[in-house]
Amino acid sequence: MLIIKNGHVICPVTKLDKIADVLIDGKKIIQVEENIQTGAGTWLEGKDVQEIDATGLIVAPGLVDSHVHFRDPGFTYKEDIESGAKAAARGGFTTVICMANTKPVVDNVETLRYIQEKGEKTAIHVIQTATVTKGMQGKELVDMELLAEKGAAGFTDDGLPIMDEEILRKALLKAAELDLPVSLHEEDPAYIKQPGVNMGAVSEKLNYGGASSKAEYVMVERDCKIAEETGAALCIQHISAKESVDYVRQAKAAGADVHAEATPHHFTLTEDAVLKYGTYARMNPPLRTEEDRQAIIEGIKDGTIDMIVTDHAPHSKEEKDRPMAQAPSGITGLETSLALGIKSLVQPGHISLMKLMELMSKNPAEFYRMIPGSIREGEVADIVIFGEDEEWEVKEEEYASKAVNSPFTGWTLPGKVHFTICDGEIVYKNK
Numbered sequence: 533m534l535i536i537k538n539g540h541v542i543c544p545v546t547k548l549d550k551i552a553d554v555l556i557d558g559k560k561i562i563q564v565e566e567n568i569q570t571g572a573g574t575w576l577e578g579k580d581v582q583e584i585d586a587t588g589l590i591v592a593p594g595l596v597d598s599h600v601h602f603r604d605p606g607f608t609y610k611e612d613i614e615s616g617a618k619a620a621a622r623g624g625f626t627t628v629i630c631m632a633n634t635k636p637v638v639d640n641v642e643t644l645r646y647i648q649e650k651g652e653k654t655a656i657h658v659i660q661t662a663t664v665t666k667g668m669q670g671k672e673l674v675d676m677e678l679l680a681e682k683g684a685a686g687f688t689d690d691g692l693p694i695m696d697e698e699i700l701r702k703a704l705l706k707a708a709e710l711d712l713p714v715s716l717h718e719e720d721p722a723y724i725k726q727p728g729v730n731m732g733a734v735s736e737k738l739n740y741g742g743a744s745s746k747a748e749y750v751m752v753e754r755d756c757k758i759a760e761e762t763g764a765a766l767c768i769q770h771i772s773a774k775e776s777v778d779y780v781r782q783a784k785a786a787g788a789d790v791h792a793e794a795t796p797h798h799f800t801l802t803e804d805a806v807l808k809y810g811t812y813a814r815m816n817p818p819l820r821t822e823e824d825r826q827a828i829i830e831g832i833k834d835g836t837i838d839m840i841v842t843d844h845a846p847h848s849k850e851e852k853d854r855p856m857a858q859a860p861s862g863i864t865g866l867e868t869s870l871a872l873g874i875k876s877l878v879q880p881g882h883i884s885l886m887k888l889m890e891l892m893s894k895n896p897a898e899f900y901r902m903i904p905g906s907i908r909e910g911e912v913a914d915i916v917i918f919g920e921d922e923e924w925e926v927k928e929e930e931y932a933s934k935a936v937n938s939p940f941t942g943w944t945l946p947g948k949v950h951f952t953i954c955d956g957e958i959v960y961k962n963k
Contacts, residue, residue: 533557533577534800534956535570539586540916543593544890545906555590556913559956564908587918590949592889593905594626595870599690599715599769599793599841601862602628602658605646606635611846611934613647616866617654619844619933621960623866624916624949627657629900632668633691634905639663639674641682648683655959656952658913659685659900662705664714670694673703674835680710685900688715690769691816693751695720700755704764713749714743714897715793716755718776719817722746728814728861730803732821737807740856745773745824748817752776756783759790767899768792770843772817781836791899792831793839797863799828801939811852811859815845822938829882832854832891839899840841840891842869846935864938868926869946870918878920917951924948 536554543549548564555563568574602616604769611619613630619627631648632638638647641896644660651658653741662684666672669689676687685708694700694716707714725741752768756779759766761787768780770791783790797815802822807811813819831837836873845862846924852859873888883891905914926943952960 533581533595534584535568535581536584536586536591536915536917537961539589539591540862541591541907542886542889543907544886544894545593545904546908549886550908554704554907554915556956559912561907561911561913564685576708584917584951588919589917590885590920591907591915591917592914593907594856594892594952594954595624595892596627596896597842597844597869598868598900599956600628600630600844600866601633601846602630603846604634604650610848613650613658614654615932615934616844617656617658619864619866619931620956621654621952622932622949623950624870624918625656625866626914626916626952626954627897627902629659629661629685630884631690632661632663632688637663637668639666641678644679644682644684644792648792655957656954661686661688663687663788664689664694665699668692668694668719670696670699673699673706676703676706676710680712686713686715689713690717690882691838693717693719697754698863698904701758701762704758704762704766708762708764708818712901713765714766717769718748718755719743720747720751720786722936726857727816728818729806729856730818730820732803734803734806743816743818743819745775748773749775749779749935752779756788756790758779759783760786760788763789765899767839770795770798770817771828771831771837772798772824774824777827777831777836778837781831782832784836791839793928794828794832794835795841795843796835796865796869796876799825799832800872800876805939810862811854812939814856814859814861815863816861829877832877833882834856838891840869840873841896842866846933847937852937863936864931864933867931867933868938868940868945870949871947874920874947875945913956915953916949918947918949921946
């Protein structure tokens with residue numbers, strides 16, 4: 533048995549917001565009360581009860597990241613399912629949802645099962661999506677029904693846009709029938725000269741073609757309309773442009789089942805970061821202007837953007853050390869996500885910590901048709917314990933991920949994770 537004493541429980545499902553003890557037996561929470569007694573004369577007398585003193589710390593449902601790349605199969609020199617799961621646990625995540633652009637891509641049952649079986653051996657819950665189209669070619673739908681039956685959590689060609697409107701419409705109609713979500717990477721190549729950097733002042737300074745925000749928002753406008761027509765649950769992935777936020781807001785107001793995710797790097801940094809961090813700030817979609825960053829924060833505040841995800845995209849140091857035009861896009865994010873949410877959203881007063889937990893736990897779980905974790909009796913004990921304002925330094929040598937490609941290395945951040953508990957077991961403990 534395990535008891536968490538004197539923690540400040542924040543639960544977006546039950547709305548519990550108070551100091552309480554949490555008693556865990558096996559995989560389940562069996563009691564949430566103030567001052568649970570464990571000594572002589574209590575029903576716990578003589579039982580082996582491990583105690584965590586959470587005085588001054590937050591106790592919340594385990595975080596859920598619905599957008600990660602674990603690079604397995606095919607690119608395991610960057611990351612694999614085991615190392616990715618360790619990075620997730622260190623960041624406070626008990627559930628992750630992997631994207632399907634592996635090698636081979638997850639457009640077949642064999643690859644899906646390989647990842648599921650490997651994920652089951654990790655200490656956290658590793659869930660897998662399937663692609664929308666065969667080979668991510670955008671031309672022919674996968675067998676969505678079969679993949680759903682075999683446990684695919686949803687469908688996404690993340691990494692590439694689906695340019696064929698009719699293919700997307702068919703996919704959304706089928707997804708609606710299966711009651712599973714579709715998540716879309718929105719970048720029309722017609723508006724991209726060179727990827728990874730916003731087309732604007734910084735790309736001009738670097739003499740680098742860049743990617744226009746129009747590449748994203750023209751796709752978002754189109755796909756929000758198709759979602760409204762089909763009734764499908766649609767997520768606009770890693771939103772980056774102010775116009776995109778507006779289109780999602782309008783779609784929600786019209787009653788469409790449209791959602792949007794934002795990454796910590798898009799609400800923390802701007803295109804200027806490319807000048808400071810080079811390829812470590814190259815990503816698709818790119819970091820954009822301060823106006824775009826503020827629009828994302830407003831979208832988070834008003835509920836237009838309802839999920840915070842990492843888009844955890846590990847790459848080797850050798851790859852990121854190439855010139856801008858040759859380097860891959862993306863950054864790691866699992867180990868800094870909670871901290872950046874606190875720093876960029878909670879501490880400035882944009883949202884409450886309860887709202888952050890909703891965006892990082894409850895909403896992503898619900899979008900992917902999972903029962904969200906909560907701190908209440910009878911629920912599975914998936915829990916993160918962290919110091920909301922407790923500062924820690926992001927050190928390259930301490931990453932649990934195989935990759936170190938983050939512009940946040942060297943930053944001092946709040947939100948130090950002390951423990952991550954999954955299925956009642958301590959899967960990460962800060963040393």
